[in-house]
Amino acid sequence: MSGVGIADPQPPTPAPSLKSEVRDPEIAGHDDQHGANDGHLPATQKNVQLVAKLDMSGATGEDRAGHIADVAVFGNYAYLAARRLNTTPCGPGGFYTVDVSKPDAPKELSFTAFPNGSYPGEGMQVIRVKTASFKGDILVTNNEICSDAPEAVGGMSIYNVTDPRNIIPLAIGKGDFNDGTQPVANDEHSVFAWQAGERVFAMMSDDLEQSVGDVDIMEITDPANPVLIAETSIADWPAAEVGANGQTVFLHDMVVKRIRGHWIGLLSYWDAGWVILNLDDPANPVFVTDSRYPDPEKLLGFTPPEGNGHQAEWTNDNRFIVGTDEDFSPVRTAFQVTDGPNAGTYGAGEFDWTVPISTLPGQTFQGAKTVWGGSGCVEDTDGNGVSDRAEVPAKAASGADTVVFLRGVCFFSNKVESGQLAGYDKVIIVQSHVATSNGRFADGFFCGAQGHDFTITASAICIGHRAGHLLFGDTPEYTSPSAADMPALGTLGAGVRATTTFDGWGTVHLLDARTLREIDNYAIKEGLDPAFASGFGALSVHEVATDPERSDLAYLSYYAGGIRVIKVSSRGIREAGRYIGTDGNDFWGVEAKQIKNKTYIFGSDRDSGLWIFRYTGG
Template sequence: MRRSLTVLMAFLLATTATGAAYAHDPDEIKSGEDVNDFLLHSDQHGPLTGHLPPTQKDVELVSKLELTDLESGIADVGYFNDHAYLNAWAPNCPNGGGVHVVDVGNPAEPRKVGFLAANPNEYPGEGIHVMHVDTPYFTGDLLLHNNEACSSATPSTLGMSIWNVTDPANPVKLNQFGDAVPTPALFSTGTYHSIHSVQGFTQPGKAFAVMIDNEEGFGPPFKDVDIVDITNPAAPVIVAEVGLEDWPAAQAPLANGDTVFFHDVQFKRIRGHDFLAVSYWDAGQVLLNVDNPANPAFVGDSDYLSPDPETGFTISEGNSHESYWSSNSKFLLSTDEDFSPNRTLFEITTGANAGAYGAGEFGWTPPIANEPGGMINGPVVFGGRGCINAGPNAGPDTVPGEPSPPPASAIPAGPGEEKTVVFSRGTCFFSTKVAAGQDLGYDAVIIGQSHGATRNGILTDGFTCGAQGHNYDEQIPAICTGHRAMHVLFNDPPQYTGPEGTDIPVGTIGEKYQARGVFDGWGYLNLHDATKPNLPIIGTYAVAESLDPAFASGFGILSIHEIKTDPREENLGYISYYNAGFRVVRFNTKGISEVGRFIDVGGNDFWGVFPIGDETVGHGYSGPTTGESPFVLASDRDFGLYIFRYTG
C-alpha cells in the first residue's frame, strides 16, 4: 500500500496527537532507512493489506534471510542444533509445502541448506518441533511437523511427518502417521486425520508426540488431544485420546463465542513431573499431568476474567491460542489470537424467533462499521456449504457439483437492505464461502457453525469466525453465528448431527436480520500464576494500536500470535505479533510491560518466534541460567527468517 509523503506525515501527526505511546512515533521511522525508503518498500507485505510503519527499540536486527516471494508463504519456526526450521504454508499448495532448513550457526549469516518436502496436497503450518531422542529403537534428532490439506476434495496422507534430522543437510523421512480417517472426514480425504499442530517430548528411553486433531476437534468422538508413542518411529502407537468432555470442570465458564477446540500445546517437566499446557480456545488453558502419557490426568484450567481487563466487555473475547512457561515455571503466558477487532451485535428482526443471538465478524472482510448506517440487514437465503466455484474469486478447495443457491438477483430486498446468503461451516475455507457469496452477487454472507463444533449440541450457540484460507478481492462483509441461530433464522428446528449444510433445503428464504459491529480490540497476552493448578490470570498486555478503533482496518492483523520466554532466569517474553511486529515484554507478579519492539521498513507479519538456547527445555532438561541475551528467531510470513537480539 504505497502512500505519498504528505499522506504519510498527516497520518503520523493525526495518530500521535492523542498522546498514546504508539510504535509509530515520527522520530522512530528508522531501522537504517529514512521515510523515502519506507515509501519505496511500503508494499512489502502485499498489496491487499496494510501494516504499521517501522519502529525499533532495544532490539538489534542481527540478520534476515528471504525464503519466499509468496504472500503468507511462511508459517511457524523451530530450532535445534544450530539449525532453524520454517514451515512452507498453504500458499505453496498444491506441491510446494514443506520445511525450509536454515543453518544459523553464525546468526549474522544464516544459510538455507535444505528443504523437507511435504506430500502433494499437504502443508505444515503451526506445528514444527525438533528434539533429541535416545530409545532402544532410535538415537538421534527427530523433527515432527503437522500436515493439513490444500484441498479437502483431493486425496492426501496427512497426520504428522517424522524426519531424522541428525544430519540437517541430509534429512531422512522415517514415517507419516496419525489417527485413521473416519468416513466421511471433515477436513480432508486422506489416510490420517488433518493435524493442526504437533509437539514432541521425551521420557527416559521413550519418546512421545502430542497431535492437535482437527477432525475430532469438530466431530465425534471429540477426542482432539492425541498422545502418540513414537519410541519406535517406524511403528507409532496412539496411547491416549482425550478432550473437553473428559474435563467437566473446564466446560464453564467460557469466553465470547463458546467455541472450544484444541489449538496448541506445550510440554514441560516441573519438579520431576511432566505437564501439558493445552490451549483450548474459549475454555482457556487446560493443565494435564502426563507422567503416564497413556493416562493424562486433569489438573486444572484457567478462566477468563470478567470484565475483560483490556476492553471492559463483561465477557472476554477468549481464543486461547498458544502458551509457554517462564524459565522458573512460576508463570505461564498465553496468547489470545483474535483476527476480528469487532464484536457483532446480531438479532433476528422478524418471525417467531426474533431476538438477539451470538455472532462474530471476520477480520479479513470489509468491516460492518464501514457499511451505510454502520450495519447490515435484510432478507436471507440458505446456500448449503458454499464450497462453490461461482466466479473469479473462487477458493482453491471448491467442490465440483456443489449445490448452489440462486443468484442474488432472485432475492427480494427493500431499500437499504443487504441481500444475504447463509452458508454452513465445513468442508472448505471460510474465505471460499464468502468469495462464493460475493461472486453470486450477494451483499453479505453469514456462516453458521457446523454440527461438529457444537460438540453434539453442548455448545448450541458457539460460533467461529476463522482465518482466511485464500486471498481474493474482498468486497462484502461477512459474519458468523451459532448453529442454533442459523436454524431458527429459517424457522427450522435445530439439529446438531449429520452432514454439514444439508439440514435446511438450499434456496430456502428465511427471516430478516440486523447486525452491527462494535470495536472490541485484537488479541492480546495473558499472564498466569503457574504455581496454582487453575492457572489464574494475573496480568495482560496489548500493543496500543490493537485497542484503538482507528487501527481496526488498513494496518493488517494486529493480533498477538505466539510467545516464548527467555531460557535464562529472566522473566522476559518474546512475541510474534503478526503485523504489529516483534515485541519483548518483562513480567512479574505485578503484571507485564513492553521493553522492546521491532517493525522493519515495509512492515512485518510475524508468525513464529523461538529463542536459541531453549530447544531442550521442553524435554525435561535445564537450559542456561545466566549469560548473554539469546538470539531470537522469528518467521515472517511474507519474507522468511529474522534473527534478533534484545539489547535492553
C-alpha cells in the same frame, strides 16, 4: 476413533464436517503492512538488536507473501516451516534448514519438500531421542491438506535430522485414520513431542474433530512407526469452563514439561483458555484444571471476554505462564433476528476479510429476509450429481436479500463466493454440528479465514448453530451426521441486523502457573486504538517464547507489531523491547535459544524468512 482409556463421548459423535475448510485465521494472508508507507506501522527499535536477516529462497516476490510459518531451533540449526505459495495454492509445502552456528551469518542449506498438497503450520519441533529403537535428533511437524491430490497427507511427519545436511524421512502422514476407515490421516495443525523415560510421545491438534476428540496423542518411541494411543477433548472434561465470546473450543497448541515430578501438558484451547492435563500416563490423560478469562476484560472492559487462547509457555522457573490470544478481527458484532417467533439477540462474529460492516450504509448489515442456501460448496455434498453451488437459490428469484450456509466441507470463502455468484451481497454462515460438541456449545460461532483468492463484494457474518435453526423457525438439533436436519433449500427465514464495535486486537495474558489465575493482560498500544483497526496489518500477537535462562523475560511474535520483549513478575507485564523493520514485518514464529552461551531471538517473518535478534536491555 476412541483412544486407549478414553470413553466414547455421549451422545454419539457426529462425523467430522470441517474437512478442507480453513479453521485458523493465521492460515490466510494478512500482508497489507508491506508496501506503501501508509500500509504498516512505523519502524521502531528499543533494546533489540538485529543480528542478521536471511530471506528464504522460496520467499521472495509478491506472490510469496505468507510463504513462511513457524520456526524451530535446535543446536546450531534453525528449521522454518514453509506453506504453499499463493500462486500455487496446493504446494509446495515443506521446511527450510538453516545453519545458524554463526548467528550473524546464517546460511540456508536445503529445502525438504512435503508430499504435494500437504503443508506445515506451527509447533514444528526438534528433540533429541534415545531409545532402544532410535538414537539421534528428530524433527516433528504437522501436515494440513490443501487439496484432494492423491499424494496429499495429513497427520504428523517425522524426520531424522541428526545430520541436518542429510535429512532422512522416518514417518510421513501418521495420525488419526478414524479406526482405519479412511486412507489419509486427519489434518493436524500443531504437534509437540517429548521423551519420558524410555518412551517418546507426541501430542497433536486434530483439525477435523473440533471439540470432540481433537487432542491426539501418539507414541513415537520408534519414530519410524508412530502409534495413536489416545484421543481426548473438552467433550471428556465436563469441569472445563467456557465463558468467552463465541464459545469456540478446539485445541490449538500445546507444550509438555516435567514439573515437580509429573509430566504436565499445557493446552491452548481457544475459548476454554488454558487447560492443564496430567500426562504421567499419556494413554490415559487426566484433566486437572483450566483457566478463567476475567470478565469484563481488563484492557477495554468488554464482556464476555474475547478468549482465543492460542499458544503459551511456562517461564523458566515454572512460576508463571505467558499465553497469547490471537484475534484478527478487532471488532465485536451485535446480531439480531428482527422478526418472527424467535426475534431477539444472538451471538455472532464478522469475517475480517469480507466487506466491513462499518462501510455499509448506516454501518449496518441489514437483511429483510433470509434464505437457506445449503453448504454453498462446489462439492456435491448431497450426492444428487449437482454441485451445491449450482443449487444456491438465486437472489433474483428467492425473495430474500441474504443467503445462509452451513459451515463445513469447503472454505468459508468458497461459501461467500457462492453467495456472490447467486447475486447476494450479504452472507451468513451457521456453525456446524461437530463444532458444537453435540450441542454443549450451541451458541458458539467461529468466523474463519479466507481460503482462496476471489473478488470480494459481500459482507459476511458467522452465527451459532442454534441461532441458525431459530432463524428459520426450526427446532435446533446437534447430533445428526449431516445437514439433513437443516431447512430445505430455498426455505425463507426471518430478517436480520448486525452492527460492529471496535474491541481491539489479540493480547497477552500472564497467569499464575499454580492457580491459573490471571495476573495481567498486555497489548501494544496500537492494538487498543480504533485508529489502527485497518490499514496497518494484523496487530494481533501470535506466539510467545520464554527465555531459556531468565525467568522474567519472554519474547513475542506480534505479526505486524513486530518482535516484542516483555518482563513478567507478580506485579504484571512490562514491555522491555521492540523491533519493527523499515518496511514492516509479519512475524509468525519466535524462539529463544542459546548459541555459544548467548541467547538469541529467532523470528520467522511470513513474507521473507529468518530474522535473528539479541535483547540488549537490562
